[in-house]
Amino acid sequence: MAKVRVHQLAKELGMSSKELIEKLKELEIPVKSPSSSLDEKQVMLVKEFLEPVEVPAREVVEEKKEEETVVAPQPEKEERPEQKEQVEPKEEVAQAVAPPVPAVKAEEVESEKEKKEEETKEEARKEERKEDRGRRRTSDVRILSPEELARRRRRRRRPFRKEERGEEKKEARPRRREKFKKPDREERRKPVPEKVTREQLEKLVASTKEPREKEKHKTAEEILAERKREQKELEDQKKFEELMRRIEEKNRAKRKKRKKKKKEEQIAEVPFEELSEEEQLQRLIEEEERAKTVVIPEVISVREFAEKLGVEPTQLLQDLIALGKFVAINQPIDFETAAKLAEKYGKVAKLEGEEELESLEKELEETPDREEDLKPRPPIITVMGHVDHGKTTLLDYIRNTRVAEKEAGGITQHIGASVVEVDTSEGRKTLVFLDTPGHEAFTAMRARGAQVTDIAVLVVAADDGVMPQTIEAINHAKAAGVPIIVAINKIDKPGANPERVKQELTQHGLIPEDWGGDTIMVPVSARTGEGVDELLEMIALQAELMELKANPDKPARGVVLEAKLDKKRGPVATLLVQTGTLKVGDAIVAGLYAGKVRAMFDDKGNSVKEAGPSMPVEVLGLDGVPLAGDKFYVVKDEKTARKIAEKRQELARESALEKEKRVSLEELFSQMQAGEVKELNVVLKADAQGSIEAIRKSLEELSTDEVKVRIIHAGVGPITENDVMLAAASNAIVIGFNVRPDSSARKAAEQEKIDVRTYRVIYDIIDEVKKAMQGLLAPEEKEVYLGSAEVRATFKVPKVGTVAGCYVKDGVIRRNAMARLVRDGVVVYDGKIASLKRFKDDVREVQAGYECGVGLENFNDIKVGDVIECYTIEKVERGA
Numbered sequence: 001m002a003k004v005r006v007h008q009l010a011k012e013l014g015m016s017s018k019e020l021i022e023k024l025k026e027l028e029i030p031v032k033s034p035s036s037s038l039d040e041k042q043v044m045l046v047k048e049f050l051e052p053v054e055v056p057a058r059e060v061v062e063e064k065k066e067e068e069t070v071v072a073p074q075p076e077k078e079e080r081p082e083q084k085e086q087v088e089p090k091e092e093v094a095q096a097v098a099p100p101v102p103a104v105k106a107e108e109v110e111s112e113k114e115k116k117e118e119e120t121k122e123e124a125r126k127e128e129r130k131e132d133r134g135r136r137r138t139s140d141v142r143i144l145s146p147e148e149l150a151r152r153r154r155r156r157r158r159p160f161r162k163e164e165r166g167e168e169k170k171e172a173r174p175r176r177r178e179k180f181k182k183p184d185r186e187e188r189r190k191p192v193p194e195k196v197t198r199e200q201l202e203k204l205v206a207s208t209k210e211p212r213e214k215e216k217h218k219t220a221e222e223i224l225a226e227r228k229r230e231q232k233e234l235e236d237q238k239k240f241e242e243l244m245r246r247i248e249e250k251n252r253a254k255r256k257k258r259k260k261k262k263k264e265e266q267i268a269e270v271p272f273e274e275l276s277e278e279e280q281l282q283r284l285i286e287e288e289e290r291a292k293t294v295v296i297p298e299v300i301s302v303r304e305f306a307e308k309l310g311v312e313p314t315q316l317l318q319d320l321i322a323l324g325k326f327v328a329i330n331q332p333i334d335f336e337t338a339a340k341l342a343e344k345y346g347k348v349a350k351l352e353g354e355e356e357l358e359s360l361e362k363e364l365e366e367t368p369d370r371e372e373d374l375k376p377r378p379p380i381i382t383v384m385g386h387v388d389h390g391k392t393t394l395l396d397y398i399r400n401t402r403v404a405e406k407e408a409g410g411i412t413q414h415i416g417a418s419v420v421e422v423d424t425s426e427g428r429k430t431l432v433f434l435d436t437p438g439h440e441a442f443t444a445m446r447a448r449g450a451q452v453t454d455i456a457v458l459v460v461a462a463d464d465g466v467m468p469q470t471i472e473a474i475n476h477a478k479a480a481g482v483p484i485i486v487a488i489n490k491i492d493k494p495g496a497n498p499e500r501v502k503q504e505l506t507q508h509g510l511i512p513e514d515w516g517g518d519t520i521m522v523p524v525s526a527r528t529g530e531g532v533d534e535l536l537e538m539i540a541l542q543a544e545l546m547e548l549k550a551n552p553d554k555p556a557r558g559v560v561l562e563a564k565l566d567k568k569r570g571p572v573a574t575l576l577v578q579t580g581t582l583k584v585g586d587a588i589v590a591g592l593y594a595g596k597v598r599a600m601f602d603d604k605g606n607s608v609k610e611a612g613p614s615m616p617v618e619v620l621g622l623d624g625v626p627l628a629g630d631k632f633y634v635v636k637d638e639k640t641a642r643k644i645a646e647k648r649q650e651l652a653r654e655s656a657l658e659k660e661k662r663v664s665l666e667e668l669f670s671q672m673q674a675g676e677v678k679e680l681n682v683v684l685k686a687d688a689q690g691s692i693e694a695i696r697k698s699l700e701e702l703s704t705d706e707v708k709v710r711i712i713h714a715g716v717g718p719i720t721e722n723d724v725m726l727a728a729a730s731n732a733i734v735i736g737f738n739v740r741p742d743s744s745a746r747k748a749a750e751q752e753k754i755d756v757r758t759y760r761v762i763y764d765i766i767d768e769v770k771k772a773m774q775g776l777l778a779p780e781e782k783e784v785y786l787g788s789a790e791v792r793a794t795f796k797v798p799k800v801g802t803v804a805g806c807y808v809k810d811g812v813i814r815r816n817a818m819a820r821l822v823r824d825g826v827v828v829y830d831g832k833i834a835s836l837k838r839f840k841d842d843v844r845e846v847q848a849g850y851e852c853g854v855g856l857e858n859f860n861d862i863k864v865g866d867v868i869e870c871y872t873i874e875k876v877e878r879g880a
């Protein structure tokens with residue numbers, strides 16, 4: 001077809017040139033004037049755009065078309081088969097090749113109308129098919145609005161879309177013009193960029209030489225919508241495939257896990273007889289533990305708990321009543337109560353989280369090393385002794401001389417431990433000294449189950465001899481089973497008498513080698529350095545004898561020596577590697593915290609990448625500050641470390657991580673019955689050496705076959721924090737005769753749950769311990785501490801006696817309560833408060849931070865500096 005001018009086409013279409021130009025603009029065909037020419041393709045487009053309608057019956061037809069569009073060609077799926085039935089492919093072919101329908105004259109409207117009424121649906125489809133093929137239908141046309149046209153087209157065309165693309169349709173179109181041949185399927189499926197702008201789209205359409213036949217009749221928006229829809233379909237498909245892939249992956253992982261579990265079970269199913277003796281024992285222990293454990297949540301109903309225990313709920317209700325708890329069957333009970341009940345039925349209750357933590361921490365369990373993997377490691381040494389006997393001076397001397405020898409001008413970094421190199425007759429040896437005050441290394445750490453020290457160096461000043469803390473140190477070391485090397489210090493001093501020190505030490509079980517014993521004693525001077533080399537040689541020798549070994553080729557584990565929060569560097573912890581090798585980048589758990597080793601420094605402040613057994617290192621990277629004595633472990637990754645730490649924190653928060661079960665007189669009998677206690681360890685403090693001996697003898701005589709009474713430490717003076725910590729480390733009780741715990745000892749006892757008992761009559765001590773061992777401890781009278789006041793002045797009041805002007809330091813002082821007057825830690829009076837005044841007024845009580853006047857019943861020997869302790873006595877049923 002030749003080019004057609006706009007006015008010619010307008011005439012042909014029966015419309016004005018202006019109207020046509022308007023339409024052409026809508027179709028985005030640029031025309032300047034009626035004389036502009038249009039090519040064949042453009043003419044086709046225009047004609048397609050304009051709908052033919054019978055002019056005289058315009059309204060009727062319009063109505064019909066409305067009906068059609070609403071009812072007939074809706075893309076409802078149910079209607080599709082019907083349509084298919086009605087439209088025979090052959091007919092369609094016939095239509096496809098049929099000449100254009102002649103124009104309808106106004107006179108013929110009536111007959112046409114009838115015909116149309118009969119074939120409404122058939123007509124509609126024909127029209128659609130014609131439209132599909134881009135054929136011109138009639139010259140008698142009516143102009144529809146573009147919106148209307150688009151709407152109709154959408155409605156009509158959709159149902160056919162798939163068919164048109166389908167094979168049968170393709171075959172049914174033998175006469176498709178080459179020019180409009182569809183691009184092949186692959187090309188049509190070219191992916192569309194995710195966010196297609198109209199311009200991009202037009203470019204895209206223009207770039208396709210042969211656009212999709214359908215698309216050439218559509219507006220750019222429609223094409224865009226169409227492509228977007230396709231794109232979305234494609235994306236949905238991809239998403240679906242991804243989902244399926246993930247599900248499959250998960251299933252695969254599950255299958256793998258199941259397989260692994262099955263394999264483990266199979267191993268576990270190895271017949272008992274085929275296991276080695278050790279494995280048999282392990283299996284028995286595991287089975288017994290499993291049978292004994294009930295895992296329960298924080299709160300559980302009586303019924304549920306009864307089910308778990310395998311007992312009748314009514315029975316449990318009775319047990320609860322016996323415990324003084326009246327609850328209904330569906331009411332919840334707390335974990336503590338449940339644990340008590342479980343114990344009655346021979347089971348151990350475990351919190352759900354605790355169980356999980358245990359399984360997590362199973363990973364932390366150490367596998368025994370093979371003999372061939374063990375390599376010698378340096379010894380860890382703690383220096384102990386009485387105040388001012390020269391511990392710090394000795395350590396400084398050793399540290400400084402050795403450091404200076406190694407690296408001139410080097411400044412020792414204080415990280416809680418020092419590594420020194422010593423030349424001995426056996427060659428160069430490495431020794432590791434802990435800086436922590438001796439007793440702490442033994443108590444705080446031992447209380448957490450960490451035994452770090454290999455050798456204890458006991459410093460005794462030659463001019464002072466054995467003093468209370470010397471004895472304490474000996475007892476600490478003995479309780480921990482650590483060999484002692486004695487450094488008799490200050491031999492440079494004129495009054496020094498090493499022989500006398502040796503003599504005194506023999507009274508505490510330390511016999512010098514030169515006297516036939518086995519304790520190494522070296523006279524030294526920390527000030528001049530005399531004898532220090534010999535001391536170091538002796539330490540190295542002792543270490544040699546001990547054959548200290550560890551496996552360096554495995555993930556590290558050890559103990560936190562000290563930890564602090566550094567303003568710039570965050571949590572900083574000094575870790576002592578006990579086994580394995582700690583490396584930068586390792587994921588670690590330390591106490592309640594986790595992290596990754598970001599950086600490590602040795603005791604000289606040098607950055608190091610690795611630390612082997614016995615090496616102390618300062619570590620950065622933990623997410624919190626652990627406690628001294630906490631153990632640390634390297635785990636497989638940071639995620640596991642955090643998981644363990646979180647679980648530990650959770651349990652700590654819920655206070656489920658109870659303190660290690662401590663021995664107490666009240667529970668001694670039940671603990672003995674349960675086999676938890678075979679020895680009753682006692683830390684004994686009294687006001688005089690004479691009483692100590694008497695009490696020690698009487699208590700030790702109480703030992704029976706079931707339980708042995710052992711005094712692990714005895715001393716004169718008040719009960720101190722050290723005594724409590726020693727008791728905590730050795731699972732002991734503290735007995736005070738005529739002495740009292742000081743405030744730090746009281747706090748420590750509360751924290752560590754140590755049973756501290758004080759008496760005024762020796763017979764009472766013996767009687768109570770005896771009864772406790774027989775399970776006959778009478779309903780206990782528990783002392784409840786109220787507060788204490790310091791005596792700052794005394795006044796003599798006629799007829800009343802001495803009144804103490806006091807300052808209440810903590811708690812409260814009550815008029816009707818009991819009072820005890822303590823002088824230098826020793827109880828000098830125990831009785832009642834006779835009067836309590838604020839200025840001149842009698843008051844019922846005085847709180848901490850205030851001054852008051854206190855009179856004691858029938859007691860006038862009050863001195864400035866004394867402490868008045870106020871308490872009440874409460875009766876407590878045993879076991880409550």
Ligand SMILES: Nc1nc2c(ncn2[C@@H]2O[C@H](COP(=O)(O)OP(=O)(O)OP(=O)(O)O)[C@@H](O)[C@H]2O)c(=O)[nH]1
Pocket residue numbers: 385386387388389390391392393394489490491492493524525526527528
């Ligand atoms: N003459 C002499 N004086 C010494 C010697 N060793 C330590 N001293 C002195 O004794 C005093 C106490 O020494 P420290 O090293 O502080 O004693 P300590 O045992 O660490 O004391 P605390 O840390 O308080 O327990 C200091 O004035 C030292 O200089 C020594 O071998 N000879």
